[in-house]
Amino acid sequence: MYLSRLILTHFKNYSSQTVHFSEGVNGIVGPNGMGKTNLLDAVYYLCMSKSRFSVSDRLLIQHEADFFRLEGHFLREGKPEKVVAKVAKGRKKEIERDDAPYERISEHVGRYPVVMIAPDDIQLALEGSEERRRFIDNTLSQIDAQYLTQLIQYNHILRQRNAYLKQVAEWHQSPDESLLTTYDRQLLAPSDFLLEARKSFIARFIPIFQAHYGAISGNQEQVVCHLRSQLLERPLSEWLMDLREKDRLLQRTNAGIHKDDLEFLIDDYPVKQFASQGQLKSFVLAMKLAQYELLQHETGQYPILLLDDLFAKLDRHRVEHLMTWIVERSFGQVLISDTELDRLSAVVRAKTADCRFFEVNKGTISTPNNPITQQPN
Amino acid sequence: MNYSSKLIEEAVQAFATLPSIGKKTALRLVLHLVKMEPELTERLGEALLNMRKHIQFCQNCHHLSDGPQCQICADPRRDRSLVCVVEGIRDVMAIEETGQYKGLYHVLGGVISPLEGVGPESLQVDSLVNRVDSGEVKELIMAVSPTIEGETTIFYLSKQLSAYPVRISTIARGVSFGGELEYADELTLARSITARIPYKSE
Numbered sequence: 001m002y003l004s005r006l007i008l009t010h011f012k013n014y015s016s017q018t019v020h021f022s023e024g025v026n027g028i029v030g031p032n033g034m035g036k037t038n039l040l041d042a043v044y045y046l047c048m049s050k051s052r053f054s055v056s057d058r059l060l061i062q063h064e065a066d067f068f069r070l071e072g073h074f075l076r077e078g079k080p081e082k083v084v085a086k087v088a089k090g091r092k093k094e095i096e097r098d099d100a101p102y103e104r105i106s107e108h109v110g111r112y113p114v115v116m117i118a119p120d121d122i123q124l125a126l127e128g129s130e131e132r133r134r135f136i137d138n139t140l141s142q143i144d145a146q147y148l149t150q151l152i153q154y155n156h157i158l159r160q161r162n163a164y165l166k167q168v169a170e171w172h173q174s175p176d177e178s179l180l181t182t183y184d185r186q187l188l189a190p191s192d193f194l195l196e197a198r199k200s201f202i203a204r205f206i207p208i209f210q211a212h213y214g215a216i217s218g219n220q221e222q223v224v225c226h227l228r229s230q231l232l233e234r235p236l237s238e239w240l241m242d243l244r245e246k247d248r249l250l251q252r253t254n255a256g257i258h259k260d261d262l263e264f265l266i267d268d269y270p271v272k273q274f275a276s277q278g279q280l281k282s283f284v285l286a287m288k289l290a291q292y293e294l295l296q297h298e299t300g301q302y303p304i305l306l307l308d309d310l311f312a313k314l315d316r317h318r319v320e321h322l323m324t325w326i327v328e329r330s331f332g333q334v335l336i337s338d339t340e341l342d343r344l345s346a347v348v349r350a351k352t353a354d355c356r357f358f359e360v361n362k363g364t365i366s367t368p369n370n371p372i373t374q375q376p377n
Numbered sequence: 378m379n380y381s382s383k384l385i386e387e388a389v390q391a392f393a394t395l396p397s398i399g400k401k402t403a404l405r406l407v408l409h410l411v412k413m414e415p416e417l418t419e420r421l422g423e424a425l426l427n428m429r430k431h432i433q434f435c436q437n438c439h440h441l442s443d444g445p446q447c448q449i450c451a452d453p454r455r456d457r458s459l460v461c462v463v464e465g466i467r468d469v470m471a472i473e474e475t476g477q478y479k480g481l482y483h484v485l486g487g488v489i490s491p492l493e494g495v496g497p498e499s500l501q502v503d504s505l506v507n508r509v510d511s512g513e514v515k516e517l518i519m520a521v522s523p524t525i526e527g528e529t530t531i532f533y534l535s536k537q538l539s540a541y542p543v544r545i546s547t548i549a550r551g552v553s554f555g556g557e558l559e560y561a562d563e564l565t566l567a568r569s570i571t572a573r574i575p576y577k578s579e
């Protein structure tokens with residue numbers, strides 16, 4: 001599966017643009033602020049039905065416009081598939097596949113697996129638990145449609161429970177215990193499902209992650225990773241019962257899988273506090289490559305790989321490792337962005353001839369005047 | 378738009394306050410009224426005024442009613458031991474349309490959804506407990522939409538009623554998840570009530 005043609009309309013700084021991608025490596029080059037990341041995000045959006053960077057769809061609409069539209073023409077084993085995303089101000093967003101709109105947008109996720117590697121991935125190591133939960137959720141949602149459905153249900157019930165705690169506090173009432181019990185009970189089934197899925201995910205993820213970390217860092221140190229969850233200690237029903245008073249005071253739910261975290265240790269010490277800069281870089285890259293590989297194994301297709309700002313956070317050595325990894329595995333489609341054509345093209349052409357380059361200039365895309373560059377077909 | 382008439386403009390604006398009626402449709406309706414015999418407009422206006430002035434909610438089931446008790450509750454052929462619990466008035470109408478159901482109703486006025494500011498106290502929960510408490514009701518059919526909020530409501534009600542020997546059942550899910558009762562076709566709806574399943578709360 002790969003994206004052969006992308007049509008952007010009023011998406012970020014693109015007014016109207018068609019791009020013909022290669023099935024192999026696509027290099028996207030241009031100076032800062034020209035629209036490289038925006039282009040990769042458009043591809044991400046078509047696969048995940050949301051932006052990798054912005055939580056609000058409205059912010060993706062070009063300034064002064066009322067809507068954006070992305071049209072992707074994919075090829076899956078030679079057969080065309082068309083995906084359209086439409087977001088208009090004051091309307092519900094629409095995702096269509098082959099002209100049929102999805103009833104629930106979540107049904108789209110997983111059909112076009114995608115992994116983005118971007119400079120801000122470092123937050124996976126340094127930020128709070130939310131980033132790492134999102135990493136697990138993102139991976140599992142693409143593998144198992146049931147996971148995403150259960151996650152949406154869990155979050156929805158949790159939002160209702162929290163809204164209720166807030167509401168009674170505002171009205172200076174004490175909560176109706178049997179309504180809280182109702183929510184507690186409703187949380188159990190999705191919570192059990194998600195916990196089991198996460199436990200088994202970690203077990204599958206660790207060996208792949210360790211192999212990548214070892215290969216990238218070339219070091220001997222041991223990296224391990226655990227799922228940290230209150231629910232590994234005691235069942236959710238007990239937590240919710242015991243923390244009811246605290247929930248009432250803080251007006252939110254203080255136990256559950258929405259508090260889960262992934263803990264990474266290098267030689268027994270937490271990565272967040274003790275890893276060196278270089279170890280952090282290797283660590284984050286290893287996580288993303290492991291994510292890619294897991295998705296590939298478990299969905300049976302090569303995810304589209306989006307590498308944003310290749311040289312921003314990776315040194316020559318890690319870039320080299322990455323490129324070797326990509327070409328050694330009869331890889332799927334790759335989009336790489338960088339500010340300099342020469343630098344990127346040298347790195348890519350050293351590994352594969354199966355590549356195409358694009359120059360981005362203020363939301364306009366052209367193919368460079370380079371005799372070896374293939375012309376779009 | 379310039380209607381060149383204050384009278385027309387006011388009438389258009391009045392129509393346009395109604396749901397799913399825009400300015401264009403409103404103008405079409407007004408122009409239609411102008412063409413019609415004046416008596417027809419009079420009858421229309423009277424019917425509306427009369428309805429609005431005298432319509433009530435049934436004291437027993439909270440359905441629309443011309444008096445303190447609605448036609449359904451007052452009908453002696455209805456099975457008073459069977460009560461179908463629904464979210465709204467339109468659900469009663471949808472089920473009545475099937476012509477298959479012979480019990481009474483209880484209109485909750487929504488489902489529990491704190492995100493939309495609807496807690497149990499804003500629904501007709503107490504009056505349902507009172508109806509069950511009176512001893513007449515043997516079975517409650519929970520016919521609320523199969524959403525998370527619907528489930529919350531059913532479970533909550535079953536807890537409020539756990540002290541009573543009333544049977545609780547839910548309608549079979551012929552209706553798709555997230556779909557609403559009023560959009561289900563008659564046959565599916567009728568079947569889902571007949572094929573209701575006992576509700577187990579634990």
Ligand SMILES: Nc1ncnc2c1ncn2[C@@H]1O[C@H](COP(=O)(O)OP(=O)(O)OP(=O)(O)O)[C@@H](O)[C@H]1O
Nearest residue numbers: 012013032033034035036037038059060061062063
């Ligand atoms: N909604 C929008 N409407 C119009 N332009 C936008 C919108 N959102 C972002 N932009 C513009 O897009 C440009 C940024 O594009 P992008 O982030 O893709 O740049 P880039 O090529 O990746 O740059 P860098 O090399 O610095 O990462 C900015 O000039 C910004 O003003």
Ligand SMILES: [Mg+2]
Nearest residue numbers: 036037308309
């Ligand atoms: Mg960028």
Ligand SMILES: [Zn+2]
Nearest residue numbers: 435438447450
């Ligand atoms: Zn009645």
